[in-house]
Amino acid sequence: MDLIYAGFDGLDVTFQGFIPSQAIERFEAAKQTAQETKQETFAQVGKFKGHVAETGARGGYTYRVDTGNLGFTWFFSKSRKREGWNIRVSCKSATLAAYGFDETINRMYADLEAVGATVLQEAIARVDFAMDWRMPGDFRLDPHRFALHGTTKADMHGEEIGQHWQKRQCTGMTIGKMPGRQICIYDKRRDIVAKRKNEWWKIWGLDRDEFEASGDQMWRIELRAGKKHLKEQWGVTSWADLRAKLGDIYANALLRIRYKADLWDENDNVTRVDDDPMWDRCRDVVAENLFEYTSGALPGVVKQVMHDQQRQTIAAMMVGLSANLAVLSGVDKDQLWELPRVISEMIAANVKGENAKEFKLKMKKIHRRYEIYDEDGVILDERAIAEVGAAARWSEASPNAC
Incomplete structure (x- = not known):
């Protein structure tokens, strides 16, 4: 052994x-939204960021706030x-x-x-x-x-x-x-x-x-x-x-x-x-020595594994749902090459025109859910995502770029 x-x-x-009262106000507003939407809601107080749950906890704690995979679960009372x-x-x-x-x-x-x-x-x-x-x-x-x-x-x-x-x-x-x-x-x-x-x-x-x-x-x-x-x-x-x-x-x-x-x-x-x-x-x-032992795994590496696992889970769900969509859309099993077009048209209808605003709002909520809040984060913030996207577009437009 x-x-x-x-x-x-x-x-x-x-x-x-x-x-402080400012934190109570922010958490109360987020909790009400969480109860309406039936999902945890992002809240920020100064530099403190987390997701507020629909319910608190026993012991008089009104608010339950999660600060991420490598963070904490906080419980706060109104008192x-x-x-x-x-x-x-x-x-x-x-x-x-x-x-x-x-x-x-x-x-x-x-x-x-x-x-x-x-x-x-x-x-x-x-x-x-x-x-x-x-x-x-x-x-x-x-x-x-x-x-x-x-x-x-x-x-x-x-x-x-x-x-x-x-x-x-x-x-x-x-x-x-x-x-x-x-x-x-x-x-x-x-x-x-x-x-x-x-x-x-x-x-x-x-x-x-x-x-x-x-x-x-x-x-x-x-x-x-x-x-x-x-x-x-x-x-x-x-x-x-x-x-x-x-x-x-x-x-x-x-x-x-x-x-x-x-x-x-x-x-x-x-x-x-x-x-x-x-x-x-x-x-x-x-x-x-109880305090001598450490894992040696860097926080960013641990977060990246969590991030990759979640992405793989979502990808597997999308593949499964695509099979359902293929059947319900009448795509023949011998003509699966048509499926990407069906999916593309469906997504396109939701990312432009009147539906674009709602889709962007969903993206913002999802981004906040996966955002990591400290310097070891591997999930990019919105500005970094924009910079990466711009760099990718520049690379595509410049074949000779290295």
Whole structure:
């Protein structure tokens, strides 16, 4: 087994403070539009940009704002009481993988400054740490080999347990319940394929074809610490608390819940059964240095993979819809050369004359949806798109240009 990736995978923080009235007005207008159009709506407050959802979130958060694939999901309350905890943020796993823990926090505070928020203090609501292991093809997860430290039975003595199976193979195990402590182990390759998160091949630095041909598996062991566990068990609320105790929190989790090398009989003392080497290596990773590991994948590369994947998805949809259009338009299967003309005429009718204005408006909305807002962006802004288009037209008109 080889360690492919280790890093933070989730981070939720609540802030005592509030956003200015200008931000509330912009988000309220965008939310109303989102409710009317049934889709997220772009909003900008100063340098802060994001898409406002139709609904807020539990806990009194009126607005839910997404700042992009490598950004955050922000939750804002209308309340402007200084003593209120009116701001919450949830970091995306791709953001943490691309930028690392410290830079993600820096970007979080940059967003707060951009939106004009007044922030008095923070409270850590959740933090997840993940390790991805490349395992041989014959590896099988056995739920019966998990044990709570110090017990003599296979059960978890009150721990909540979830199992996921595909056919006769266990593909995942979750022990514990949020906002307490959780340990999850699951087939990460299945997960990224199912959720179409192709950026993880770049984050791992692996060639997908080579990996698939090898027959190996990718298993993730994820350590999750929720608000209740952090605050009540470890006294963690602030960044200082988190940095001082996080290594101990995760090390303790891997001691309290263990994956054993073998099964044991009902009357055996489970403490005498060795831990699986995989579990020992996880403890080594945590003990060495939680903040040492980074993916090495540049943010722009990760974004480009996401962009390319979305474009491929849309292209595949267009091909599928073209087949439907061919049938409904009476295009014979032996005369498919007529199909581009049918499609071209249909599009032409919507990009000129009275329909052009509406089409441009749709393009503007779609552009804002895919726009990336920071300096690492690979999706071009409107001015850059215009410049690229002009350059392409000049190149076509000048055959000798190099």
